[in-house]
Amino acid sequence: MFDALFRFFFDLSPVVFSQGEFRLAPSTGSYVAAVAVGVAVGLTLLAYRSGRGRARDRIALATIRVALLALILLCLFRPLLVVKAAVPQQNFLGVLLDDSRSMQIADYGGQQRAAFVRDEFGAPDRGLLKALSDRFTIRTFRFSAAPSRVTQEDLAFNGSQTRLGAALSGVRQELAGLPVAGLVMITDGADTADTALGDALLGLRAEGLPVFTVGVGQETLSKDIQVGRVVTPKTALKGTTLMVDVVLSQSGFDGQKVTIDVEDEGTLVSTQQVTLPDAGTPASIPVRFSVTEAGPRVLRFRVSPQPGELVTENNAREALIDVRDRKEKILYFEGEPRFELKFLRRAVTEDPNLIVTALQRTADNKYLRLGVDTPDELVAGFPKTREELFAYRGLILGSIEAGAFSGDQLRMIAEFVDRRGGGLLMLGGPRAFAEGGYAGTAVADVLPVVLDRSQVQPKDSVSRLSVKPTRAGNATAVTQLADTEAASVEKWESLPVVTAVNRIDAIKPGATILLSGTDETRRERPVLTFQRYGRGKSFAFTPQDSWVWQMHASIPVDDMTHENYWRQLLRWLVDGVPDQVEPNTMTERVEPGEAAEITANVVDPSFVELNDAAVVVRVTGPDGAVSDVPMAWDGEHSGQYNASIPTKAPGWYEARLEATRGGKTVGSTVTHFRAAPGDIEFFDATMRAATLKRIADDTGGRFYQAGGTATLADDLRYTGRGVTTVEEHDLWHLPIVLILLVGLLCAEWGYRRVVGLA
Amino acid sequence: MLSAWRSGLAIACLVAATSVALLALGADLSTVASAKAEAVAEAAQDGMRRFGGGRRAAVAIDPGKADYDGRFSFVRLRYGPTFDGYSRREPPWAHDYPRADFHFLKILSEITFVRTFIDEGNILTLDDPDLSLFPIAYMSEPGFWTLSEEEMAGFRAYLQKGGFVIFDDFRDNHRANLVAQMRRVLPDARWVPLDPAHPVFHSFFEINSLDIMGYYGPAEWTGIFEDNDPAKRLMAIANYNHDLGEMWEFSDTGYLPVDLSNEAYKFGVNYVVYAMTH
The missing domain is CATH 2.60.40.10 (Immunoglobulins)
Incomplete structure (x- = not known):
C-alpha cells in the first residue's frame, strides 16, 4: 500500500530514492529564470506590504506566493535523482530458500508456507524467479542449517533447524569474488540457532552486501x-x-x-x-x-x-x-541427644539413595557415631580437613553451638557450600542459629536467614508453630505432601504444631521462604528457608521437633508425611552437588552428524580447580563403538575443560569423563547425550517479521511480506552493487510537483475567497 | 573408653555426694523435688519404709505434668483402675515414684547433654494423646499390667510410630503377664534375649557384660525389635529380675551400695541415649 502510494506520487520505487543521489542540472536559462523569479518575489513582497486586508492575511498570501515561485524556480534548475542500476544479466543474485520443517506450517493463505516457494520459484518462466532471472543471474541455495546449492526439485522442507546467520555467511562466502547485486532470503525467520545473528550481519555489512528478506507466514498463529x-x-x-x-x-x-x-x-x-x-x-x-x-x-x-x-x-x-542410582552421603552433626536425629534418620532409612551418617555429641567431648562406613570415619569428631568434610555431599547441623567448631572448621563449612557446592541444612534448636552463637561467623554468611546476636529468643521461651507452605513452597516438590497442590495444602493444615526456640526475623535478599509458621500471637515466622550460595545451597529449618509429624496421636501409623518430607528435603539437599569431575553437557541433543560440545570442571579433593589434569572422554556410541576424545583446558576458566564429540548414527551416546593427574586418578563420571532429530522447528514458529526486518535494515536491503514482492525485482536493480550503470531520473515532472503547484495556486485563491480579498 | 570411665566416675561421685548430703539433712527430700515437696517427701518416706519391708496402706501421688516444650520428660506409664491421684495402696505402676524419676532426670541432665525437665515428670496412660509427645516411656511392675482396648491401640501406635518403652521391676511369673499383654499389643512380636554387643549397651556407657545379679536374682535383658529383626530398632526393653527404679530411688540414701546405683544409672542413661538416636 505504502509502495503503491509512493509510486503514485513519485513515479519511482522508494528503493531508488534511498539508493539515489539528488542533484541539480541547471542550464543558462535557469539563471535568467532565477533573476526573473527574484524580481517576481520582490514585487510580491512590495505588493503585500500594504494594501487591503489584515496584516496576517497579507503575510499568509505572500508566503504562499513566494513558495509557489520557489517551487517553479526549483523545477527550472532541473532536479535529478542519480542512481546506480544493475546492468541486466551482468550481475549475480543469491537466492536463499528456507528448506526447514517449519515451512510446512499451513498459515500462508490456508496453504503451507512452502507453497509460496513452489509458486514463485517452481518454474523459470513464471513468478518471482522469472522476474529475477530477467535481470540477474540467479544462484539458488536451500538452507536449514548450512546452505547448499539446489534446484527446485531438491526442496523437501524437512530440515530440522533454521540457522539464518550460518546460511547468510555461507552464501556470502560462496559468492565471494562475483559481482553480486544482493541476496534474497525467502523464509519464515524462525531462527533456531543458539548463536546471535550479529556476527553474520557484521560480515554482510562490512562487505556492503544487502539482503532482501521475504517473510512467509503469519506473525500470530490463529489457534x-x-x-x-x-x-x-x-x-x-x-x-x-x-x-x-x-x-x-x-x-x-x-x-x-x-x-x-x-x-x-x-x-x-x-x-x-x-x-x-x-x-x-x-x-x-x-x-x-x-x-x-x-x-x-x-x-x-x-x-x-x-x-x-x-x-x-x-x-x-x-x-x-x-537419573543416578547411587548413594548420596550426608553428614548430620547433632550437639545434644534429641529425638529429631532419631526420627530424621528413620525417615530416610528406607531410601536406597540416601545415607545419613550421624555424629551425635552426647556429652562434653563424647560422641556417638552412627552409620559410618569405616571404623576411622569421624573417629576424631567433626572433620578437621576439607578433604574429609568435602567427601560428604550434604551437611546437617543440628543443635550444635558455633563454639563447638574451630574458626577454620566454620570457614570449612562455609566453603563446603560456596566452593564444594554442597548442601547445608541448619535445624532449629537451643544451640542453633543466633542462639547458638553463629551470628558473625562464616556460617552465618552462608545461611539463608539473617542472624542477629542481639535478637535471640529468651531462654526457655518456646513458640508453637502451625506450618503451611508459602506460594513458593507450593511450587516446589520438596514441600509437596500430596499429588495435587490443593491436597498438599490440606495435608499441611492437618499437621500438628511444632515448636521453635530460635528467633528468626529476617531472611537474606536472595532467599526464599518455602514454609512459614504462625505462632500463638498470629505472627508469621520462616520455617523452611532456602537460598543458593556460591556453587551450593543452604537451608534453614527452624522447628526443633518435626518428629511430632510422625509421633503425634493425630497421625495414623501408616502416614508417610514425615518420611516423605525428609526424603524430599534431603534429596534436594544433595541434588546437583558436583563431583570432582563434573560434566556440563551444553547440548543434551544434537542432530545426527553434528558434534556435541561438552565442558567439565575438574577439581582436587579439596575442590581447588585443576588446570593441569589429563582429561579424556571415553565415548560409547549407539553402535557400541568406543572412542577416546581428549579434553583440553579452555585457558580462560580455572578447572574448565572442553571437548567436541562428533556423532554419526542417531541414538544414545555415553560419555565417561576420566581425569588423572600425575598418574593418579582425580575422578570420573558418566553423562549422556543423544543424537536425534528434534521438533524445535515447530516452536515459536510464527513468521518473525522483526528478525527479518532487522536483517534487511542492518544490511541495506528491504523486508517484504510474501504477498508483496511485486517490486522486489526492480528494487534489486538499485542496490549499487556489481556491474552497474548510472541512471538519471528527472524529478521536475513528478506528479507530486504538479500537485504541489496546483495546490499552492488553489490555496492562494481559496484564502482570498475566505478573507474577502478575491 | 576414657570418656566412659570419666562419666562413670562422675556418676559415682554424684551419687555419693548426693547420698551424704541428703543423709546429713535427715533425708529431707524437699531439695529433690521442690515443686511438689510434700507429696515427694511423703512418697519417699513410704518408699523407705517399703525398702525396709513395709508398705503404706494409702498414698497420694501427684500425677505431675511437664507440658511438652521440646525437653525430655520422664514418663511413667500408669495402668489399672482409674486413678484420681489417691490410692488406698501404692499402685504397682507407681513403685519408686517420684524419687526414682527425678533422681534419674537429675543424673541424666548432669551426665549428658540431654535437655530434661528436672523436677517435673509425667504420669500417663497408654491411651493418653500426650504420650505421643514423649517417645520414651517407663513402666514399673509390668507383672500387674492390665490393658483396655483403647490402651492397647494407643500403645501399639506409639511403638510402631517410633516410641520406646522400658519395662522394669518384675520377676518370677510376672514375665508371663508382660509377655501376654505385649502379645495383645503386638501380636507378632517376639521377645529376644539381648546380647551385650547390642548398641543399647554402648550408646553412652560401655556396658560389656550383662552377667549381673539383679535386684531379684540373676538379671536378664530381653527386647522387642521392629519387624522382629534384631538389626532394626529396639522398641521395648525389659529388665527381668531387676529393678533399676529402686536403685535410682535410693541412690541418695546410702541404703544401697553406690556401685549398684551407679550401674543402674548407666543402664538408664544408655536406654535414653539409644532411644533418642535409633
Whole structure:
C-alpha cells in the first residue's frame, strides 16, 4: 500500500530514492529564470506590504506566493535523482530458500508456507524467479542449517533447524569474488540457532552486501497451544519427586482446560489438568512427577492436540534427565541427644539413595557415631580437613553451638557450600542459629536467614508453630505432601504444631521462604528457608521437633508425611552437588552428524580447580563403538575443560569423563547425550517479521511480506552493487510537483475567497 | 573408653555426694523435688519404709505434668483402675515414684547433654494423646499390667510410630503377664534375649557384660525389635529380675551400695541415649 502510494506520487520505487543521489542540472536559462523569479518575489513582497486586508492575511498570501515561485524556480534548475542500476544479466543474485520443517506450517493463505516457494520459484518462466532471472543471474541455495546449492526439485522442507546467520555467511562466502547485486532470503525467520545473528550481519555489512528478506507466514498463529519451555534438572537421584515448571502459551484457546501429561520413555508418570492462560501471556505451570528408572531418561511433557490447532508438533517438549542410582552421603552433626536425629534418620532409612551418617555429641567431648562406613570415619569428631568434610555431599547441623567448631572448621563449612557446592541444612534448636552463637561467623554468611546476636529468643521461651507452605513452597516438590497442590495444602493444615526456640526475623535478599509458621500471637515466622550460595545451597529449618509429624496421636501409623518430607528435603539437599569431575553437557541433543560440545570442571579433593589434569572422554556410541576424545583446558576458566564429540548414527551416546593427574586418578563420571532429530522447528514458529526486518535494515536491503514482492525485482536493480550503470531520473515532472503547484495556486485563491480579498 | 570411665566416675561421685548430703539433712527430700515437696517427701518416706519391708496402706501421688516444650520428660506409664491421684495402696505402676524419676532426670541432665525437665515428670496412660509427645516411656511392675482396648491401640501406635518403652521391676511369673499383654499389643512380636554387643549397651556407657545379679536374682535383658529383626530398632526393653527404679530411688540414701546405683544409672542413661538416636 505504502509502495503503491509512493509510486503514485513519485513515479519511482522508494528503493531508488534511498539508493539515489539528488542533484541539480541547471542550464543558462535557469539563471535568467532565477533573476526573473527574484524580481517576481520582490514585487510580491512590495505588493503585500500594504494594501487591503489584515496584516496576517497579507503575510499568509505572500508566503504562499513566494513558495509557489520557489517551487517553479526549483523545477527550472532541473532536479535529478542519480542512481546506480544493475546492468541486466551482468550481475549475480543469491537466492536463499528456507528448506526447514517449519515451512510446512499451513498459515500462508490456508496453504503451507512452502507453497509460496513452489509458486514463485517452481518454474523459470513464471513468478518471482522469472522476474529475477530477467535481470540477474540467479544462484539458488536451500538452507536449514548450512546452505547448499539446489534446484527446485531438491526442496523437501524437512530440515530440522533454521540457522539464518550460518546460511547468510555461507552464501556470502560462496559468492565471494562475483559481482553480486544482493541476496534474497525467502523464509519464515524462525531462527533456531543458539548463536546471535550479529556476527553474520557484521560480515554482510562490512562487505556492503544487502539482503532482501521475504517473510512467509503469519506473525500470530490463529489457534495454537505451545509447550514453550520445560525447566528440569540435568541430574536427579532415582526415586526423586520433581516439580518442574512447564511454560504454556496459546492463542485461540482462552480459558480452555487441557491436560499436561508427563511420559518417561513412553510410560505415563504424571497427568495434570490446567486452565490455559490468556492469549499471548505465557504461564508457568508446576508439574509434579517421580523419576523411578535409572539412566538417561527422556521425559516428554505433552498437551493433547486440540481441534483446529495449526501446529501440533509444539504441543510436546522433551527433556533429558540423567537419573543416578547411587548413594548420596550426608553428614548430620547433632550437639545434644534429641529425638529429631532419631526420627530424621528413620525417615530416610528406607531410601536406597540416601545415607545419613550421624555424629551425635552426647556429652562434653563424647560422641556417638552412627552409620559410618569405616571404623576411622569421624573417629576424631567433626572433620578437621576439607578433604574429609568435602567427601560428604550434604551437611546437617543440628543443635550444635558455633563454639563447638574451630574458626577454620566454620570457614570449612562455609566453603563446603560456596566452593564444594554442597548442601547445608541448619535445624532449629537451643544451640542453633543466633542462639547458638553463629551470628558473625562464616556460617552465618552462608545461611539463608539473617542472624542477629542481639535478637535471640529468651531462654526457655518456646513458640508453637502451625506450618503451611508459602506460594513458593507450593511450587516446589520438596514441600509437596500430596499429588495435587490443593491436597498438599490440606495435608499441611492437618499437621500438628511444632515448636521453635530460635528467633528468626529476617531472611537474606536472595532467599526464599518455602514454609512459614504462625505462632500463638498470629505472627508469621520462616520455617523452611532456602537460598543458593556460591556453587551450593543452604537451608534453614527452624522447628526443633518435626518428629511430632510422625509421633503425634493425630497421625495414623501408616502416614508417610514425615518420611516423605525428609526424603524430599534431603534429596534436594544433595541434588546437583558436583563431583570432582563434573560434566556440563551444553547440548543434551544434537542432530545426527553434528558434534556435541561438552565442558567439565575438574577439581582436587579439596575442590581447588585443576588446570593441569589429563582429561579424556571415553565415548560409547549407539553402535557400541568406543572412542577416546581428549579434553583440553579452555585457558580462560580455572578447572574448565572442553571437548567436541562428533556423532554419526542417531541414538544414545555415553560419555565417561576420566581425569588423572600425575598418574593418579582425580575422578570420573558418566553423562549422556543423544543424537536425534528434534521438533524445535515447530516452536515459536510464527513468521518473525522483526528478525527479518532487522536483517534487511542492518544490511541495506528491504523486508517484504510474501504477498508483496511485486517490486522486489526492480528494487534489486538499485542496490549499487556489481556491474552497474548510472541512471538519471528527472524529478521536475513528478506528479507530486504538479500537485504541489496546483495546490499552492488553489490555496492562494481559496484564502482570498475566505478573507474577502478575491 | 576414657570418656566412659570419666562419666562413670562422675556418676559415682554424684551419687555419693548426693547420698551424704541428703543423709546429713535427715533425708529431707524437699531439695529433690521442690515443686511438689510434700507429696515427694511423703512418697519417699513410704518408699523407705517399703525398702525396709513395709508398705503404706494409702498414698497420694501427684500425677505431675511437664507440658511438652521440646525437653525430655520422664514418663511413667500408669495402668489399672482409674486413678484420681489417691490410692488406698501404692499402685504397682507407681513403685519408686517420684524419687526414682527425678533422681534419674537429675543424673541424666548432669551426665549428658540431654535437655530434661528436672523436677517435673509425667504420669500417663497408654491411651493418653500426650504420650505421643514423649517417645520414651517407663513402666514399673509390668507383672500387674492390665490393658483396655483403647490402651492397647494407643500403645501399639506409639511403638510402631517410633516410641520406646522400658519395662522394669518384675520377676518370677510376672514375665508371663508382660509377655501376654505385649502379645495383645503386638501380636507378632517376639521377645529376644539381648546380647551385650547390642548398641543399647554402648550408646553412652560401655556396658560389656550383662552377667549381673539383679535386684531379684540373676538379671536378664530381653527386647522387642521392629519387624522382629534384631538389626532394626529396639522398641521395648525389659529388665527381668531387676529393678533399676529402686536403685535410682535410693541412690541418695546410702541404703544401697553406690556401685549398684551407679550401674543402674548407666543402664538408664544408655536406654535414653539409644532411644533418642535409633
